[in-house]
Amino acid sequence: MTRPTVAVWKFASCDGCxxxxxxCEDELLAIADALDLRMFLEAGPDxxxxxxxxxxxxxSVTTAHDAERIRDIRARSGMLITIGACxxxxxxxxLRNGADIDEFTSIVYARPDWIETLATSTPIADHxxxxxxxxxxxxxxxELLATITALLARRRPPITTHSVCVECKQAGHxxxxxxxxxxxxxxxxxxxxxxxxxxxxxxxxxxxxxxxSANLAGFLRAIATVGADEALAVRSMSTFNVAAPVFRDAKxxx
Amino acid sequence: xxxxxxxxxxxxEALTRVEGEGGLIIEVHDGELADxxxxxxxxxxxxxxxxxxxxxxxxxxxxxxxxxxxxxAYQMSACQAIESALGVEIDPALRDLRHLLxxxxxxxxxxxxIHLLHAPDFLGYPSGIAMAVDHxxxxxxxxxxxxxxxxxxxxxxxxxxxPVNIRIGxxxxxxxxxxxxxLATELNRALNASLEVARWxxxxxxxxxxxxxxxxxxxxxxxxxYPMLGNRLVSTDGLDITPEQFLDHFDxxxxxxxxxxxxxxxxxxxxxxxxxxxxxLNHDHLAPQAAAVAAEVxxxxxxxxxxRSILVxxxxxxxxxxxxxxxxxxYRPPERSFVPSEAxxxxxxxxxxxxxxxxxxxxEIDDAGVIGDARIVPPTSQNQPVIEHDLMHLIEHSLHxxxxxxxxxxxxAVRNYDPCISCATHFLDMRxxxx
Numbered sequence: 001m002t003r004p005t006v007a008v009w010k011f012a013s014c015d016g017c018x019x020x021x022x023x024c025e026d027e028l029l030a031i032a033d034a035l036d037l038r039m040f041l042e043a044g045p046d047x048x049x050x051x052x053x054x055x056x057x058x059x060s061v062t063t064a065h066d067a068e069r070i071r072d073i074r075a076r077s078g079m080l081i082t083i084g085a086c087x088x089x090x091x092x093x094x095l096r097n098g099a100d101i102d103e104f105t106s107i108v109y110a111r112p113d114w115i116e117t118l119a120t121s122t123p124i125a126d127h128x129x130x131x132x133x134x135x136x137x138x139x140x141x142x143e144l145l146a147t148i149t150a151l152l153a154r155r156r157p158p159i160t161t162h163s164v165c166v167e168c169k170q171a172g173h174x175x176x177x178x179x180x181x182x183x184x185x186x187x188x189x190x191x192x193x194x195x196x197x198x199x200x201x202x203x204x205x206x207x208x209x210x211x212x213s214a215n216l217a218g219f220l221r222a223i224a225t226v227g228a229d230e231a232l233a234v235r236s237m238s239t240f241n242v243a244a245p246v247f248r249d250a251k252x253x254x
Numbered sequence: 255x256x257x258x259x260x261x262x263x264x265x266x267e268a269l270t271r272v273e274g275e276g277g278l279i280i281e282v283h284d285g286e287l288a289d290x291x292x293x294x295x296x297x298x299x300x301x302x303x304x305x306x307x308x309x310x311x312x313x314x315x316x317x318x319x320x321x322x323x324x325x326x327a328y329q330m331s332a333c334q335a336i337e338s339a340l341g342v343e344i345d346p347a348l349r350d351l352r353h354l355l356x357x358x359x360x361x362x363x364x365x366x367x368i369h370l371l372h373a374p375d376f377l378g379y380p381s382g383i384a385m386a387v388d389h390x391x392x393x394x395x396x397x398x399x400x401x402x403x404x405x406x407x408x409x410x411x412x413x414x415x416x417p418v419n420i421r422i423g424x425x426x427x428x429x430x431x432x433x434x435x436x437l438a439t440e441l442n443r444a445l446n447a448s449l450e451v452a453r454w455x456x457x458x459x460x461x462x463x464x465x466x467x468x469x470x471x472x473x474x475x476x477x478x479x480y481p482m483l484g485n486r487l488v489s490t491d492g493l494d495i496t497p498e499q500f501l502d503h504f505d506x507x508x509x510x511x512x513x514x515x516x517x518x519x520x521x522x523x524x525x526x527x528x529x530x531x532x533x534x535l536n537h538d539h540l541a542p543q544a545a546a547v548a549a550e551v552x553x554x555x556x557x558x559x560x561x562r563s564i565l566v567x568x569x570x571x572x573x574x575x576x577x578x579x580x581x582x583x584x585y586r587p588p589e590r591s592f593v594p595s596e597a598x599x600x601x602x603x604x605x606x607x608x609x610x611x612x613x614x615x616x617x618e619i620d621d622a623g624v625i626g627d628a629r630i631v632p633p634t635s636q637n638q639p640v641i642e643h644d645l646m647h648l649i650e651h652s653l654h655x656x657x658x659x660x661x662x663x664x665x666x667a668v669r670n671y672d673p674c675i676s677c678a679t680h681f682l683d684m685r686x687x688x689x
Contacts (some may be wrong), residue, residue: 012297016322016415022370024403027592029394032383041270043370044381092319093306104303109515110508110616115297138322193413200412200427205315207416219551235309239316253576 004053004151007039009073011066012093012121014050016043016138017084018058024141034152051075053078056149057130060086060093060121067118067127074128076240081147081157082124085137085240089209092137093121094243121243132157135190137207143192160191163211164204168195176203183228185236188214188246203228216246216253229253271371271381271669276512278664280649287653290646292638292668292670294512305628310336310597310619316418317615317630321674322415323366326359326407327608328630329420330483330614333614336422338497339602340595341620346423347588349434350581351410355417356482356606357578358406361444362414362565364574365403367672368455369396372564375666376458392454395447399571402444406578409437417629423590431587438582445575452568456551460561461663466647469524469558469640471531474607480539480573481532482501484605487612488535489525497603500614506635526640527611527633528671529566530557541576544569551613560644567672597623608633610672634673641671 006201008018022043024031035054038047055077061067074080085091096104101119105112124130134143147157164186168175176182176198184203186195197204223230234254237247276294301320305313313332318325331354337344344352369392370382379385386393404638405413409429411417419426429437474481475488488494495503506515519525533548537555540548548569553562599621605614611633618627648667652660 011301014319014325015323016319016325019322019366019415022366023400023404025397025404028397029383029386029390032386037383043383044270044374045383046270062299066297092304092316093299096300099303103298107303107306108298108300109513111510112509113300114510115513122661137319196412196428197418200425202418202421202426205418235312239312240319 003034003036003070005038005049005051005249006035007049007052007055007073007077008037008042009039009055009057010041011057011070011087011124012062013059013084013086013091015042015058017134017136018056020083020139020141020144021056024061024145027145031148035148040179049076051076051078055080057082057087057124058084060090060123061127062093062118062121063116064118065116065155070083070124070127079131079151080124080128081145082130082133084134085141085207085209087124088122088135089241089244090121090123091176092242095239096121097243125244135192140192140194142194162191163187163214164189164191164193164195164198164208167191167193168198171195171199173198177222179229181196181226181228183223183230183232183236185233187222188216188219205236205239206247207240208242210246214246216249220250235248255685270665271374271406278645279511280645280664282653285653287646287650289513290642290649292642294638298513301627302630305617305625310339310529310617310623310625310627311422313615313617313625313628314422315416315418318416320632323674324359324608324610325416326355326411326420326615327606329417329607330356330606331604331613331615332617333420333422334484334604334606335497335602335617336604336619337595337602338604339600339617339619340598341600342423342593342595344424344593345588345590347586348428348591348593350585351425351428351588353479353483354578354581355407355410355420357574357581358403358410360482360574360609361369361448361571361578362400362407363403363672364571365396365400365451367609367669368451368564368567368571369393369400371672372666372669373458375662375669376460376564396451399444399447399451402440403574405440408439409433417462422592423595426591428588428591429585431585434582434585441575441579441582443591445543445572445579448568448572448575449543450553452547452565452572455565455568458564459668460559460565461666463559463561463648463651463667465558465560465640466524466643469526469643470519471534472525472527472612473531473535474605474612475535476539478539480536480541480570480577481607484607484612487605490531490534491523495618497501497605497614500603500605500631501616501629504614504631504636505567506631512638515635516638517631518639524640524643525636527636529563529570530560531611532607533566533569535559540569541573541580543576544573547572560667563670563672578584597621610634610674632674634671637671637673641668641673
């Protein structure tokens with residue numbers, strides 16, 4: 001089998017998800033043997049090809065230039081996978097959506113007229129077709145490796161549909177929400193992290209975004225029933241995945 | 255001079271092996287260097303604006319997202335600033351855990367930079383992955399060392415990128431004695447590997463170059479420690495200030511070619527942050543084996559060749575391994591995982607040494623604990639002017655090189671600073687225009 005050609009692209013982001021590739025210390029050289037990494041600026045490769053078998057896209061679209069660039073990348077890509085909350089949901093940068101972007105610019109920059117930015121931070125799927133997505137702020141190394149392995153074996157990548165609650169039960173943690181009344185987004189948050197936060201007695205704050213069929217109304221009722229902090233729950237949903245479906249409705253429904 | 259020479263024009267579209275995106279433009283007129291600009295075209299991100307109206311408990315999680323490479327630095331500076339505002343003194347045992355966590359980030363970040371981003375320049379490869387074909391053992395050794403850095407961040411911080419276990423006042427959970435004992439075992443291996451890495455890096459050929467005269471070196475200083483967690487800010491030209499005084503001495507200005515603000519000293523003159531500066535100002539506080547190997551490889555406190563900053567990173571990695579090991583070996587689980595605090599109307603400043611240099615945070619908080627104003631000054635934005643001036647100085651002496659050789663030298667020189675463009679918001683395509 002010929003090695004698939006691979007590109008890693010960056011849009012508005014912190015680099016943390018592409019760093020997760022380099023954080024696969026035990027697997028990195030094997031990955032580099034199995035995949036033909038042609039474009040991955042942070043690691044060095046910078047060959048612009050007409051076609052890549054696989055593109056991994058990090059970051060959200062926040063400039064007019066980037067909105068053009070993702071269309072060009074889509075046209076060059078066989079399979080396109082978004083990695084992380086910015087690429088799949090607009091990320092923390094979507095806190096600008098609905099705010100006064102001129103005011104934001106003036107808070108940070110002395111000469112707003114030199115700054116080119118869109119008023120919104122949008123996920124890649126708002127612009128082009130996405131074939132698969134990895135959730136998380138940042139993505140989980142295990143999910144990244146499982147996806148690459150599946151693609152190399154020509155299997156469909158594993159798709160998670162359950163919530164952090166399931167992972168929490170699997171890990172044998174006591175339920176923070178029920179037992180302690182701790183505000184925890186586990187019931188409505190997409191699995192993948194391995195219930196990291198409940199494992200350290202911290203309520204989930206939703207960095208993997210909403211789970212499939214998350215029941216927001218039911219969750220808010222449960223929060224009220226156990227006497228947890230609804231404002232904190234809403235604020236958590238309005239952070240790293242603020243523009244994701246379900247989470248974006250939290251403010252209005254609360 | 256031939257017309258061909260006068261119109262010499264060349265460039266690199268995107269600088270690679272740096273964190274974030276930007277470029278370098280070099281203007282040469284009639285064989286004389288006219289200008290060097292670091293163009294930062296990473297899209298602007300608005301963290302200081304997002305922080306307004308958020309709870310004072312949130313900056314450790316929110317500002318971590320400024321940078322996936324050094325989230326711990328953001329979390330530590332944010333905690334220091336907010337704890338200063340609230341008048342929280344954290345327990346010594348919790349401070350030790352923070353110090354250990356920071357050692358993990360220094361190891362992870364420095365070893366990534368040494369092996370995958372910078373060593374390929376010295377050994378003549380386009381990437382760390384390409385370098386691994388001929389230097390597999392060295393790259394594997396580096397990856398295993400980096401892994402132990404990440405392991406520290408996972409054990410103390412809960413996750414390697416964007417740790418979840420950090421809160422104002424301390425941690426959600428402190429590690430068990432057994433977890434720490436396992437870490438100590440790994441750190442013994444790490445320390446040996448780090449010493450080998452330092453000797454390997456010392457064997458590289460370093461281009462002959464010195465920082466422009468008059469460039470001040472600026473770093474934190476602590477009474478007894480090599481500075482990760484900060485105390486006072488000092489410089490080679492006599493500065494000695496507290497965090498509250500920082501904005502009286504330093505400022506940032508917005509320049510047209512960059513979405514990262516440029517740091518400057520109000521007193522004027524260039525300043526440089528990062529490993530060379532820390533080493534010059536704090537070499538007397540290196541851990542014993544780090545100090546010994548620094549002496550062995552001929553690194554002295556007056557070192558001003560930016561190309562040797564990779565060697566300082568290797569020495570700092572030894573120091574981080576030694577320090578981490580000593581904290582792990584003397585660890586007793588603290589009685590409480592965090593020091594509780596209450597919101598009050600206040601202003602707090604804090605700073606720590608990110609792997610790339612000083613990272614300053616300032617917050618204004620109201621009685622309800624809501625943030626009214628936030629200010630973050632990252633190391634790469636402060637280093638941008640000195641990078642430009644250092645490159646001018648380097649290029650002036652290197653114009654005899656052909657385009658490809660000059661480009662390669664400039665890229666290598668930019669990487670001396672391990673610039674983090676995501677942090678600075680925001681940077682590297684490189685172009686040289688010769689007209």
